[in-house]
Amino acid sequence: MTDHEIFEIENFVLDGGATLRPARLAYATYGTLNVERSNAILYPTAFASRHADNEWLIGPGRALDPERYFIIVPDMFGNGLSSSPSNTPPPYHRARFPHVTIRDNVRAQHRLVTERFGIRRLRLVLGWSMAGVQTYQWAVSHPEMVEAAIPFNAAASASPHLRLWIGGLRAALTADPAFAQGWYDTPPDPWLRTFGRVFAPWGFSQQWHREERYRDLGFASLDDFVAGLWETNFLGYDPNDLLAQLWSGEHADIGASLPGGTAEALASIKARLVSLPGEKDLYFPPEDEQEAVRHVPDGEVRVIPGLWGHQAGRGVNPADTAFIEAAISDVLAAGDVLTGPERSAR
Structure with missing residues (x-):
């Protein structure tokens, strides 16, 4: 596994009221942050994944090219590297580890991005499955900061199914x-x-x-x-x-604190959002995303064709990987065309 670093947040108060003293957010970076701090991409981890599991999409000549972009991969709370039941000391050790929301994850990642790296704009936030849920939350929680968002094989909120x-x-x-x-x-x-x-x-x-x-x-x-x-x-x-x-995935809901719920949250997104559901994903079917993304002002759905279901976003099938990379390249290229003020206005 690629070496990782730890960002500590003293007295991190979770949405549920518990306090991690401190919260420990593991992360890895790829590439170099430019002087303007304008080439940063955030790519969180999914359920039961760690930062090395994201590396299939990162590399020279790839859509996430570390020779062009500074890619930050934060590890989700609970994955055994960031604060988790298995590595947290009393009183919140093992079965007493407090519930952590998707929004808690995003709040910690925001502090990492802004406090450790001084980044105020993100070219792109993207992620597969539960990382895609975090992508949606980023676009809602920090609309002024996220230029573009690509959730793949994901959803904005947990469905009853x-x-x-x-x-x-x-x-x-x-x-x-x-x-x-x-x-x-x-x-x-x-x-x-x-x-x-x-x-x-x-x-x-x-x-x-x-x-x-x-x-x-x-x-x-x-x-x-x-x-x-x-x-x-x-x-x-x-x-x-x-x-x-x-628990984090089960209770994901970007509209939890809004009177208009998920629809209001989606409508607040300022980023260009391109959702990539798998054609035959049994967790997050395309029709769910088509219904959700119609609320996003600059939203689009591109269905990953084929039989690979949820694993279409896992990097196991070359055709699916090529489809995802093409979408990432399109979105980043469109951002390159915009001038600084235009990009800031998105």
């Missing part, structure tokens, strides 16, 4: 009496293997499975695919960390 699915995942981790309400000593592999198996049907589309596309990933059969990928995918993760991040 998503919350139902998260409830099943939570049950997979907590049903065993040995879970001991989060005060386990050593989490046995069966919990995490079951968790992965519950995940398994949702990552890719029905048609993807029907066409046995798991063979493209080197698996000989469906059982081989589930055992070789999903049952091992979460081994090594701390269950309390996973639960903390699930």
